[in-house]
Amino acid sequence: MKRRDFFRKTAIAAAGATVLSPLSSMAGSDRPAAFESPLRSKAKNIIFMVSDGMSVGTLSMANMLSERRDGTLCEWMSLYHRGVVSRGLMDTASANSLVTDSSAASSSWGGGVRVNNGVLNVAPDGSRPVPILQKFKAAGKAVGCVTTVPITHATPAGFCVNSDSRSDQPGIALQYHDLRFDVMMGGGAEFFSTDKRKDKQDVFGKFAGSGFQVAKTRAEMQAIDAAGEDAPILGVFSQNGLPYALDRENDDALKTTTPSLAEMVGTAIRHLQKNRNGFVLQVEGGKVDWAAHANDVGGLLYDQLAFDEALATAVAFAEADGNTLVIVTTDHGNANPGLFGATEDFEKIIGFKHTNDWVLQGIDRDFTANQVRERIEHAQGYAINANEAIQLLSHYVTDRDEDGLYNPYKLPFADFADIQRKYTSVGWASTGHSGDHVEIAAYGACRELLKPFVRNTDLHYLMLEVAGVQR
Structure with a gap:
C-alpha cells in the first residue's frame, strides 16, 4: 500500500x-x-x-x-x-x-x-x-x-x-x-x-x-x-x-x-x-x-x-x-x-535568586515600603524607589482584585512587571x-x-x- x-x-x-x-x-x-x-x-x-x-x-x-x-x-x-x-x-x-x-x-x-x-x-x-x-x-x-x-x-x-x-x-x-x-x-x-x-x-x-x-x-x-x-x-x-x-x-x-x-x-x-x-x-x-x-x-x-x-x-x-x-x-x-533596552539591565537577571511570585507571596499589608524594597533587592539585586514600593503595597491594603490565570492569591503580577521593566528592560504585550x-x-x-x-x-x-x- x-x-x-x-x-x-x-x-x-x-x-x-x-x-x-x-x-x-x-x-x-x-x-x-x-x-x-x-x-x-x-x-x-x-x-x-x-x-x-x-x-x-x-x-x-x-x-x-x-x-x-x-x-x-x-x-x-x-x-x-x-x-x-x-x-x-x-x-x-x-x-x-x-x-x-x-x-x-x-x-x-x-x-x-x-x-x-x-x-x-x-x-x-x-x-x-x-x-x-x-x-x-x-x-x-x-x-x-x-x-x-x-x-x-x-x-x-x-x-x-x-x-x-x-x-x-x-x-x-x-x-x-x-x-x-x-x-x-x-x-x-x-x-x-x-x-x-x-x-x-x-x-x-x-x-x-x-x-x-x-x-x-x-x-x-x-x-x-x-x-x-x-x-x-x-x-x-x-x-x-x-x-x-x-x-x-x-x-x-x-x-x-x-x-x-x-x-x-x-x-x-x-x-x-x-x-x-x-x-x-x-x-x-x-x-x-x-x-x-x-x-x-x-x-x-x-x-x-x-x-x-x-x-x-x-x-x-x-x-x-x-x-x-x-x-x-x-x-x-x-x-x-521581549528585551527592549540596555544589556546591563537585562544582565541583572543573572543575579536573580527568586521569582516575582516568591517576592509577592511574601509581602503582606503590614509591610513598610522599605521592607518591600529590601525584599526585592534581596531576591533580585536591584532597589525600586519608595513610590514604586508604595504602589505595590497599595494592592495589599484592601481586598485584592487582580485577575489572571494561576493567580489564586490575587497578586499584583502585572503591576510589578511594569515596575520591573525599568530595571531589566524586559517588556510584555499581555498576560x-x-x-x-x-x-x-x-x-x-x-x-x-x-x-x-x-x-x-x-x-x-x-x-x-x-x-x-x-x-
Whole structure:
C-alpha cells in the first residue's frame, strides 16, 4: 500500500471542517509537498518536548541569558547552530479560535483533530478520537508524561484522555489509573489525596494497590529509579505545580524534596526504554506558561533554561540510541515578552535568586515600603524607589482584585512587571496567550519528515507514521 501524504490529506480534510484555520484558504501549490519516497526506517522511540506558552521572545531571551551567564548557547539554539535538526513553524489555532488554549493545542497533537478550547479530545461534532498514547500503548509501546505542573493538567492530559472539561482534573486522575500508563510524573497531589478530593477517594492508595510504584518526593523517585523494577510509576511531587526552577535552585529544602524536570526525564527514559518495542514520552515545561501569564521574567527564563536541560537529556539519549525522534516545540505563545533596552539591565537577571511570585507571596499589608524594597533587592539585586514600593503595597491594603490565570492569591503580577521593566528592560504585550505561529524542530530518526510549515494536527499523524503505528 502506498504511503500517503498525511500533511496534505489532513490539511485538506481539516480545511473543509475547521472554519478558522489559517490554512483553509491556501492555494494547492502552497500546501506541503507529498513524500517523494517510502520511509526507509522507523523511529523506535519518540520524545515530544513542549515548552508550554513559549513565545519566540522567551526562547531568544533564555538563550541570551545562557550566553551571558554561561558563555554558551542554550541546547535548543545549539541544535539550530549545529544544523542537526529540521526546523519549521507551526500554526496553533483551535477549532473555535485563532488563539488556542493548552487543552485544544495538546488535543490537536493527541487526537489529530482540532477541538474547541476547554475540552480534551472531544471534537466539535461530539466524536471522541482515541488519544495518541492510548494508540501507542495498544501497539505495545511503553508510554508516559512528565511535567512541572499537575500531571492531570491540560497538556499531558491531551495526549492521554477524552474529557468534556480540562478542569475535571480529579476525574482525569482516575482515568490515568485505569489506563495504566507506564510513567506519569509531575505535580497535582491535590487530585490524588483523600483530604483534598471532594469525593474523599484515596487515589494514591488506588494506584499503589494496583501495582504502581508511587513516589511523592525526589528521594522516593530516585529509589524507584535505582531499583529498576518494571511496574508503572506515578510520581507526584507537589500539591499543585512544582516550584519554579529559580526558587528551587535557591532553596535547599525544595532541591531536596522536588526533582528537576531533567531528573524526571532521565528517570522516565531509563524506565521506558526497557520495553523492547520502544516508547513514547511527552515532556512539558508547564511553568514557562504560568510565568508568562504572571509576566514573571525570572520564573519564565529560568524555567525555560530548566526545560532546556531536560531537552539536553533527551537529545543525549537520542544521539546515543540512534533510533529516537525528538520533537521540540510549544503549544502557543504567551504574553510575547521581549528585551527592549540596555544589556546591563537585562544582565541583572543573572543575579536573580527568586521569582516575582516568591517576592509577592511574601509581602503582606503590614509591610513598610522599605521592607518591600529590601525584599526585592534581596531576591533580585536591584532597589525600586519608595513610590514604586508604595504602589505595590497599595494592592495589599484592601481586598485584592487582580485577575489572571494561576493567580489564586490575587497578586499584583502585572503591576510589578511594569515596575520591573525599568530595571531589566524586559517588556510584555499581555498576560494571555497569543495566536502566533511557533517554533518546532525535530532531531534524530526521521527528522527529515518535518516540513517547514505545519498545522498542529499534522504532528499526530507524523508520530504515528514514523513509529509505524496504524491510525
